[in-house]
Amino acid sequence: MGKTSVEYCQGFTLVTSVRSKNGKHLLTVENEQAVQFFESEEDKCWILTTHRTAYVLGLAANGRLQHRYWGERLPYPSDYPGMGKFKASHMLDDRMLSSDEYPAWGGFLYTEPCLKVTFADGVRNVVLVYSHQRQESGPEGLPVLVITLRDTYYPVEVDLHYKVVPQYDLIQRWAVIRNTGQTWLDLEAVLSAAWQLPTLHEGFYRLTHLSGRWNSETQVRRTVLSDGRKTLESRRGLTSAEANPFFAIDIQSPNGTGASEEAGQVWFGALGWSGNWKITVDHVSDPVRAYVAGGINDFDFRWRLKPGEKFVTPPFIGGYTAQGFGQASRNLHMYQLDYLLPRSHAQQLRQVLYNSWEAVFFDVTEEKQLQLVERAAQLGVELFVIDDGWFGQRHHDRAGLGDWYVNPEKFPRGLDPLIARVHERGMNFGIWAEPEMVNPDSDLYRAHPDWVYNFPHRSRSERRNQLMLNLAQPEVAAHIYTWLDNFLSEHRIDFIKWDFNRPISEPGWPDAPVEHHREVYVRHVQAFYDIVERLRSRHPTVVWEVCAGGGGRADLGALARFDQCWVSDNTDPFDRLKIQEGYSLAYAPKSMMAWVSNSPTSQHINNEALRLRYRFHSAMTGSLGLGEDLSKYTEEQMAEAAALVAEYKIIRHIVQEGLLYRLISPRASDLAAVQYVSRDQRESVVFVFLHAQHYWRAAPCIYPRGLDPTRHYHIEGSRDAATPMSGQSLMNVGLQPHLEGHFGSALIKLKMVDEQG
Ligand code: DGJ
Secondary structure, three states: OOOEEEEEOOOOOOEEEEEEOOOOEEEEEOOOOOEEEEEOOOOEEEEEEOOOEEEEEEEOOOOOEEEEEEEEOOOOHHHOOOOOOOOHHHHOOOOOOOOEOOOEOOOOOOOOOOEEEEEOOOOOOOOEEEEEEEEEEOOOOOEEEEEEEEEOOOOEEEEEEEEEEHHHOEEEEEEEEEEOOOOOEEEEEEEEEEEEOOOEOOOEEEEEEEEOOOOOOOEEEEEEOOOEEEEEEEOOOOOOOOEEEEEEEEEEOOOOOOOOOOOEOEEEEEEOOOOOEEEEEEEEOOOEEEEEEEEEOOOOOOEEEOOOOEEEOOOEEEEEEOEHHHHHHHHHHHHHHHHHOOHHHHOOOOOOEEEOHHHHOOOOOHHHHHHHHHHHHHHOOOEEEEOOOOEOOOOOOOOOOOOOOEOOOOOOOOOHHHHHHHHHOOOEEEEEEOOOEEOOOOHHHHHOHHHEOOOOOOOOOOEOOEEEEOOOOHHHHHHHHHHHHHHHHHOOOOEEEEOOOOOOOOOOOOOOOHHHHHHHHHHHHHHHHHHHHHHHHHOOOOEEEEOEOOEOOOOHHHHOOOOEEEOOOOOOHHHHHHHHHHHHHHOOHHHEEEEEOOOOOOOOOOOOOOOHHHHHHHHHOOEEEEOOOHHHOOHHHHHHHHHHHHHHHHHHHHHHHOEEEEEEOOOOOOEEEEEEEOOOOOEEEEEEEEOOOOOOOOOOOEOOOOOOOOOEEEEEOEOOOOOOEEHHHHHHHOEOEOOOOOOEEEEEEEEEOOOOO
């Protein structure tokens, strides 16, 4: 572009003209917002700016949309590759890895394509070039850039969407594929977005991701990438406990250090999809580059797009920070609180919940539930939830799923007297359902054996004695919607826990035309979302919890439709620290349901009886619930539990809506600490957990973060301070928690001293 003379003001919100030395007009500035569009005779370029980052796109000489930059925001537009001293074509080397912003399969593309199409004439090659652009404002008032690409010959267009979230340094991307022709085309891969990382001159890319299994979801994993492709994915028909759709990449220096919690560059992203998904990282050398692509999994997928139809991908939100993994998480959390979680309840604090599952399992009776109601009310519980076992012939997990009538032996008077009692005791009432499933031993299955996924001549594999309903069939989806709508209309229900307890198998849909068979994975999730969205708008006061045999549906797609998430069936408070740490990497603590439950756990996960206080502290780091058989509590335990519930209510706004700092990872040593700071920095709480105490060693100091260095804070719950300390001193001198013995815990509260105080 040559040397430019530019009129800017610092922070580049004002750019009036860009001229070369000889005065030739090079750029026209279209707007001065978070999305800036520059157009010259030679080039078109977009700079998406957030408070601290920039994301730059431009056109290559052949009309292809190129990625140019993603990282720290620079002072002048001409600082970005392709805008000033670097020519666009020098920016990324295409030898091994395409620098296309949305690579479509065709030509010499050998890395992961975002789009793969078969046209009706059998051609399997897409060549996308720039067509036009527009800018709009999203429903939340956030700026959205839409760049339309078109194939050079075939009638297919792709709208790439970029929603910019300036204050949290995030960009939400998705794509819309439109068939503008007169005949069908088949989509064989259609990802949401590709994220290009900068070329590395030394060091290694390091990938952080979340994986696990039932009972040990969202475990943090970290690996250095070498050449080839790393795939994180689910093919199970749900998000899955085995892998979670989140990635973070930092750079490990040759001496082995990388980004930390509070420092270092991190590029990260999370996908909003609750079905089959994949995130791949292609890594090449010479030069060393990495490229992340993600969206709906193309495994066993095909989508017939008829003339005039469009396919909308799920959103993939990405961000960059130079402040480490902690800031990456805080940006994602704040985005979820301010924009993503369903707006109807986003501003409300999550209620302290009691769930009777671990107390009674399937042995649900009105009498026992009434006993639990009284005990829960005495403890200050605000939401009483009956879990599985209240309906049909559900005496165990071998029968009843699909028959959503109140079991008359368990509730001879129906549900309403119990619901009324719960309300009389000042609590809300919630109930469990698993609407997408059926037991073969159920009236529903006997009446509609063709409503489940199946392949003719193959057995129907059961997991937990259940089969999965085919929600791609409109009558099945309508049946689920109708029973839930009636149920919510007939009873005063305030809360639904929506469960999903098996992965998909034999994903057949024999009655559908064969060209639609591989659409089931996507159609299922679309129908699931549609049912929940319609029920939410019909019953706006109901609060919804997503669950899939624990944390199998923890993702941004679910959290856009559910107010909270059941993170794991593992309620062991020590194991939970690691599960919750991993969850917090991507998801807001407000959405993270954590119960205090039996110790040793009733599911015999760990054989340790831990202190009530420790169990509460572990659960108080998210949205607190209780799951024990409260009728077994002694009077002392009742009093202690009531006091801890009351304490949680005092601090929960800080935990649920504050900024999270992972001070010491439970993976690192015998100690773990996590801190929450209110957004105005006036209040903070620090939870500290000591897993094992050796040699009477005093617990080490904890160094809080995120405080106002210039203000003083009252300290409660630590060995030190009877007198307030400044934020600066707290963050540098530290605090000494009261911790004694194995599985000790402490809760330290910090409160800013009023100026006059
Ligand atoms: C799995 C869930 O994760 C549990 O909390 C419980 O609801 C059971 N399902 C009930 O079957």
